[in-house]
Amino acid sequence: xxxxxxxxxxxxxxxxxxxxxxxxxxxxxxxxxxxxxxxxxxxxxxxxxxxxxxxxxxxxxxxxxxxxxxxxxxxxxxxxxxxxxxxxxxxxxxxxxxxxxxxxxxxxxxxxxxxxxxxxxxxxxxxxxxxxxxxxxxxxxxxxxxxxxxxxxxxxxxxxxxxxxxxxxxxxxxxxxxxxxxxxxxxxxxxxxxxxxxxxxxxxxxxxxxxxxxxxxxxxxxxxxxxxxxxxxxxxxxxxxxxxxxxxxxxxxxxxxxxxxxxxxxxxxxxxxxxxxxxxxxxxxxxxxxxxxxxxxxxxxxxxxxxxxxxxxxxxxxxxxxxxxxxxxxxxxxxxxxxxxxxxxxxxxxxxxxxxxxxxxxxxxxxxxxxxxxxxxxxxxxxxxxxxxxxxxxxxxxxxxxxxxxxxxxxxxxxxxxxxxxxxxxxxxxxxxxxxxxxxxxxxxxxxxxxxxxxxxxxxxxxxxxxxxxxxxxxxxxxxxxxxxxxxxxxxxxxxxxxxxxxxxxxxxxxxxxxxxxxxxxxxxxxxxxxxxxxxxxxxxxxxxxxxxxxxxxxxxxxxxxxxxxxxx
Numbered sequence: 001x002x003x004x005x006x007x008x009x010x011x012x013x014x015x016x017x018x019x020x021x022x023x024x025x026x027x028x029x030x031x032x033x034x035x036x037x038x039x040x041x042x043x044x045x046x047x048x049x050x051x052x053x054x055x056x057x058x059x060x061x062x063x064x065x066x067x068x069x070x071x072x073x074x075x076x077x078x079x080x081x082x083x084x085x086x087x088x089x090x091x092x093x094x095x096x097x098x099x100x101x102x103x104x105x106x107x108x109x110x111x112x113x114x115x116x117x118x119x120x121x122x123x124x125x126x127x128x129x130x131x132x133x134x135x136x137x138x139x140x141x142x143x144x145x146x147x148x149x150x151x152x153x154x155x156x157x158x159x160x161x162x163x164x165x166x167x168x169x170x171x172x173x174x175x176x177x178x179x180x181x182x183x184x185x186x187x188x189x190x191x192x193x194x195x196x197x198x199x200x201x202x203x204x205x206x207x208x209x210x211x212x213x214x215x216x217x218x219x220x221x222x223x224x225x226x227x228x229x230x231x232x233x234x235x236x237x238x239x240x241x242x243x244x245x246x247x248x249x250x251x252x253x254x255x256x257x258x259x260x261x262x263x264x265x266x267x268x269x270x271x272x273x274x275x276x277x278x279x280x281x282x283x284x285x286x287x288x289x290x291x292x293x294x295x296x297x298x299x300x301x302x303x304x305x306x307x308x309x310x311x312x313x314x315x316x317x318x319x320x321x322x323x324x325x326x327x328x329x330x331x332x333x334x335x336x337x338x339x340x341x342x343x344x345x346x347x348x349x350x351x352x353x354x355x356x357x358x359x360x361x362x363x364x365x366x367x368x369x370x371x372x373x374x375x376x377x378x379x380x381x382x383x384x385x386x387x388x389x390x391x392x393x394x395x396x397x398x399x400x401x402x403x404x405x406x407x408x409x410x411x412x413x414x415x416x417x418x419x420x421x422x423x424x425x426x427x428x429x430x431x432x433x434x435x436x437x438x439x440x441x442x443x444x445x446x447x448x449x450x451x452x453x454x455x456x457x458x459x460x461x462x463x464x465x466x467x468x469x470x471x472x473x474x475x476x477x478x479x480x481x482x483x484x485x486x487x488x489x490x491x492x493x494x495x496x497x498x499x500x501x502x503x504x505x506x507x508x509x510x511x512x513x514x515x516x517x518x519x520x521x522x523x524x525x526x527x528x529x530x531x532x533x534x535x536x537x538x539x540x541x542x543x544x545x546x547x548x549x550x551x552x553x554x555x556x557x558x559x560x561x562x563x564x565x566x567x568x569x
Contacts, residue, residue, distance in 0.1 A: 006052035013042060013049070017273055028375060030130045032336060033368055035273050036360065039280015050277065060278045062227065063271025064340060065244035069226035070268055071128075071157055072248020073257045087151025090313045094152065094331055095124040095159050097309040098302070105301060109294045115355050118345045121163055122359050123302055127335035128153045130367065134374045135330070143441040144458065145327040148314070152331075160337050188236035192229070192243070196250045208254045215263070222251065222260045223267070241340065272336065279339060279360065291354060295361035302366045303373070306331040315391035322381060322463055324391060329377050333370035334363050378462055410474040411437035416461045416498060417481035418445040421514065421535055425481065426454050439470070461498045464505075472507040479512045481533070496527050503528070 004012065017038045024034035042049040050056065102123045106116025131149060140146045211218040226247045233243020251257055307328030314324035342359045345351040373380060413429060415422055418440040426449065429436045438449045438456040449456035459466040461482060472478065482494055495513050502511060510530040515521040521532045 004049075004051075006055045009049065009052045010055065013038065013277055014273075016042060017277070029368055029371055030127075031269065032127070032130070032272075032276060033364060035276035036280045036364060038273075039277040041280075042277065043280055053278075056274050056278050059271055059274040061230075061240055063268065063273075063275045065226045065230035065240050065247075066223065066264060066268045066271055067336070067340075068230075068241050068244035069222070069248040070261055070264060071160070072245040072250075073252050073261055074248075086148055086314065086317055086319070088155055089317065090148065090310055090327075091152030091155025091159075093313045094306060094309050095156065098124045098306060101305065102298070102301065105297060109297065111294070111355070115351045118342055118351050119298070119355060119359060122338035122341050123298065123334055123362070125156055125160060125335045125337040125341070126153060126306075126331040127333055127337075127367065128157065130333065130335070130371070131330045131374070134371065138375070138377075140326075140441075143326075143460065144443055145323045145330075147443065148323070148327045149330040152310075152327075160341075163341065184236075189238055189242075192232065192236070192238065192246055196246050199250050200253050204251060204254050208251065208256045212256050212259075215259070218256065218260065219263045222264060225250065239344065241344065275340075276336075279343070279356075291358040291361060294358055295365065298358070298362045299365040299369070302334060302362065303332045303369055311388070311391045315393060318393050321385075321388040321392040322460075322466075325381050325384070325388060326377050329370070329373050329380070332373055333366035334359070339363060410471055411435045411455065412475060413437070413477040413479055414439065414470060414472065414475045415479045415481065416440070417514070418442070418449050418456065419481065422481035423449070423452070425479065427452065430454060437471070437475075462494055462501070464501055467501050467505045470505075472502060472505050475507070476509045477512060478502050478507060478509065479533075481514045495524060495529075499524075499527050499529060 017035060020038050020041070021031055021034045024031065024037075039050070041047055044050075099120045102120030103116050106119050107113070109116075111119065131153065135146050135149070207221075208218065211221050226244050229243040229247035229250075230240040231243065233246070234240045251260060254260075307325070310328035310331060311321070311324040314327060315321060338359055339356070342351065342356050346353055346356050412434050413436045415426055415429075415436055416439045418426070418438045422438065422440075426436050426438055430453075436454065438446070438454055439459055439461065440446050440449075440456070441458065441460045443458055446456045446458045457470070459470075461467070461480065478498075480495055480498055482498070499511060499513070511528065512531040512533055513524045513529045514533045514535060515524055516534070516536060521534065524532050
């Protein structure tokens with residue numbers, strides 16, 4: 001067999017990661033699935049290519065430190081408070097439910113008390129990286145269910161911190177040779193916390209201000225701080241993970257935390273590749289087969305149980321079943337932290353190696369399945385909606401009572417999408433004395449509209465129940481400034497969905513849709529839009545009028561899409 005140098009070995013692994021990553025991307029899978037697959041294929045159970053264990057281990061450990069650093073730098077407790085009780089109650093409720101019943105399932109499968117406890121805690125963590133990526137792609141990160149999901153993901157991050165600190169203390173306290181005791185770990189932890197507090201108080205802001213003058217140096221400093229704290233944490237018994245996380249917290253209050261996070265994200269993904277490769281390479285495929293039954297049971301528990309408990313809690317708190325369902329789907333998987341958490345247990349000797357294989361199988365199944373569940377969330381809701389009425393309180397006070405506005409007069413125009421373009425239209429309609437009702441799924445956008453003394457409702461343009469509650473039959477126009485939004489693999493355009501639902505709800509007036517290109521324009525006209533608004537074309541026409549001093553009625557130039565072509569009404 002050909003012997004490769006460590007450099008050549010890593011080069012081959014990178015090529016494999018790129019190739020398998022492309023296949024995974026075509027299947028709409030997160031890279032974590034592709035990276036673990038690379039480790040399995042390159043490991044001893046298949047091609048047996050991984051022999052540079054030390055080099056890969058160093059890169060793996062650095063990747064974990066950077067990952068926890070980025071968690072710490074974005075650990076914004078204020079955000080949880082701003083989202084209200086629902087984030088805390090839902091987050092803690094889901095963690096408690098999953099841990100308790102996961103522990104019972106583990107015992108029923110004969111895993112043992114300690115192993116069952118580790119696996120149960122690992123199942124409580126959801127992947128922030130995957131969820132944020134998928135919801136950002138769907139442009140739902142600013143929606144109510146998106147904001148709630150972000151809130152309880154932060155709660156989960158706090159649980160990660162506590163779990164790892166407790167795990168480190170137990171690991172050192174249970175050590176037979178050296179390492180001190182739980183008290184040693186506690187004192188070391190308090191000392192590191194004090195150092196972080198002093199750094200934040202006296203050095204963080206002025207130092208990052210100075211380093212920001214050379215952005216590359218700011219990034220190097222952030223990596224150095226993560227590695228330094230990880231090394232210190234490992235030396236005093238807290239572990240590299242906790243040390244890296246505290247390094248992130250040290251910079252979380254600076255004005256450059258978003259810049260640092262954005263620049264380190266690609267490096268995190270690159271280094272985590274080696275963690276997942278190392279993980280996959282250590283797994284014995286024949287050994288994994290012994291846990292197929294357990295992996296299937298735990299996977300079904302995560303895929304069904306986690307969304308269900310979120311749906312129940314949010315329903316009790318007064319949210320619509322649709323909001324609870326969409327938010328619940330985001331926790332239907334375990335995360336990279338789950339694997340890191342169990343790996344720590346293996347290294348401390350608390351759980352056997354096959355426990356890591358079990359959790360890895362659960363991770364592969366739940367991450368792969370939940371990706372499609374989140375991607376097709378609206379389609380799934382349409383399928384399950386008839387059976388979800390039991391999870392919704394009458395009146396849904398959290399969304400109708402608090403978020404609705406009293407309308408004394410019927411709106412002449414109902415406008416969907418309260419961004420810059422929509423707000424500009426709304427203000428001009430108001431100046432002309434035309435009653436307009438704005439609709440958006442972003443609570444902050446609705447709040448801004450009401451501050452401008454404009455009527456607004458919180459809601460989703462693709463929710464049939466919500467549209468049925470709007471005074472569509474009383475309005476003359478429905479206007480959408482919502483940008484193109486391709487949902488899932490079906491490439492469903494939100495604007496086309498709104499067109500269909502508005503007509504199905506009994507609206508008989510005219511419909512205007514915003515478009516950003518000739519192809520979109522024609523498609524919207526064919527779908528039944530009476531008028532298509534083209535902000536860029538219209539703004540260009542107006543700019544030319546101002547520059548040439550020409551009046552609109554005297555124009556002889558013909559834009560790309562003429563008024564006649566854009567207005568089928």
